Amino acid sequence: MTENMIARPVILETVAGARSALSGRNDVVLVPTMGALHAGHVALVERALELGQSVVVSIFVNPLQFGPTEDLDVYPRHLDEDIDKLHALGVPFVFAPSVEEMYPSGTVQTKISAGSVGGMYEGRSRPGLFDGALTVVAKLLNIMHPSTVVFGQKDAQQVFLVRRMIGDLNIPVAVEVVDTVRDENGLALSSRNSFLDGRELHAARALSQALEAASSSADGGIDAVLAAAQGALMGEPLVQLDYLKVVNPDTFLPSDDGARGPAVVLIAARVGNTRLIDNERIVLAG
Ligand code: PAF
Numbered sequence: 001m002t003e004n005m006i007a008r009p010v011i012l013e014t015v016a017g018a019r020s021a022l023s024g025r026n027d028v029v030l031v032p033t034m035g036a037l038h039a040g041h042v043a044l045v046e047r048a049l050e051l052g053q054s055v056v057v058s059i060f061v062n063p064l065q066f067g068p069t070e071d072l073d074v075y076p077r078h079l080d081e082d083i084d085k086l087h088a089l090g091v092p093f094v095f096a097p098s099v100e101e102m103y104p105s106g107t108v109q110t111k112i113s114a115g116s117v118g119g120m121y122e123g124r125s126r127p128g129l130f131d132g133a134l135t136v137v138a139k140l141l142n143i144m145h146p147s148t149v150v151f152g153q154k155d156a157q158q159v160f161l162v163r164r165m166i167g168d169l170n171i172p173v174a175v176e177v178v179d180t181v182r183d184e185n186g187l188a189l190s191s192r193n194s195f196l197d198g199r200e201l202h203a204a205r206a207l208s209q210a211l212e213a214a215s216s217s218a219d220g221g222i223d224a225v226l227a228a229a230q231g232a233l234m235g236e237p238l239v240q241l242d243y244l245k246v247v248n249p250d251t252f253l254p255s256d257d258g259a260r261g262p263a264v265v266l267i268a269a270r271v272g273n274t275r276l277i278d279n280e281r282i283v284l285a286g
Contacts, residue, residue, distance in 0.1 A: 027052035030146035036191035065132030203238035
C-alpha cells in the first residue's frame with residue numbers, strides 16, 4: 001500500500017477526544033514519546049503495530065520532567081514531520097495534547113513518587129525527572145487504557161521504574177520493551193543527538209564503545225567491567241563522564257562486588273552541552 005492509500009492518523013488533542021475515540025477498543029497499544037521521532041521511535045511503533053490494531057503514539061514534551069536549568073525550551077519539536085512519519089507507518093491515532101490540556105491547573109499538586117531508585121543515576125543528575133515522567137505516564141495510561149505500552153531499552157532506568165509503578169499501583173497494562181536502535185557507529189539514537197556537531201557526534205561514539213568494552217570484560221567481574229569501560233573513554237576529552245554503574249536488573253541497585261549473573265551497565269556523559277545516556281545488559285562471571 002502506498003502512503004496516499006493509508007488513512008492519515010486521527011489527531012487527538014484533548015483528553016475527552018482521546019477517551020471517546022478509543023472507548024470500547026480492547027486492542028489499544030500506546031507508544032509514549034516526546035516527539036522529534038527518529039528510527040528508535042520507529043522501532044517502537046513497528047512493534048506496537050504488531051501487537052494491536054489501535055496504536056496510539058502520544059507526542060507530548062512533558063514540562064514536569066525537566067529541571068529549571070534543563071533544555072525544555074529548546075527540546076526539538078517537529079509535530080508536522082512526526083505526524084507524516086506516523087502516517088507513513090500506518091499509525092491510526094496520535095495523541096498530541098497541549099500543556100494546558102494535560103495540566104489544566106498549572107502547578108501539579110499530585111505526583112507519582114519514583115522512590116529511592118528514582119533519585120539515583122539519571123534521577124541524581126536530573127532531580128524530579130522520574131517523578132515527572134512517571135506522573136505523565138500514569139496520566140497517559142489512565143486516559144487511554146491501553147492493553148500494552150511500549151518503551152525503549154535505551155531508557156533502562158525509566159523502564160524499571162515504569163514497571164514498578166505499574167506493579168505497585170495495579171495498573172492493568174503489559175509493558176513491551178524494544179531494543180536500542182543505534183547508528184552505523186554504534187551511537188544510541190536519541191532526539192538529543194540533533195544537538196551534537198560533527199566533532200561531538202564523533203566523540204559520542206565513545207559511550208557505546210565503553211559499553212562494548214564492558215561487555216567483553218564481563219567474564220572478569222565488576223572491576224574488570226568498569227576498568228574496561230573507563231579505558232575506552234580515556235582517549236575522548238570531549239566526553240565528560242557523569243556516571244558509569246553496574247546494577248542489578250531486578251532491583252536497579254548497584255551490583256555487589258563479586259556479583260555474578262545478569263547485570264546492566266549504565267553510562268551517562270555530557271558531550272559538549274548535550275547529555276547522553278546508554279546501557280548494555282551483560283552477564284557477570286569471574
Ligand atoms: O521516554 C520519554 O520520551 C519520556 O520520558 C516519556 C515516557 C514519553 C514520558 O514523557
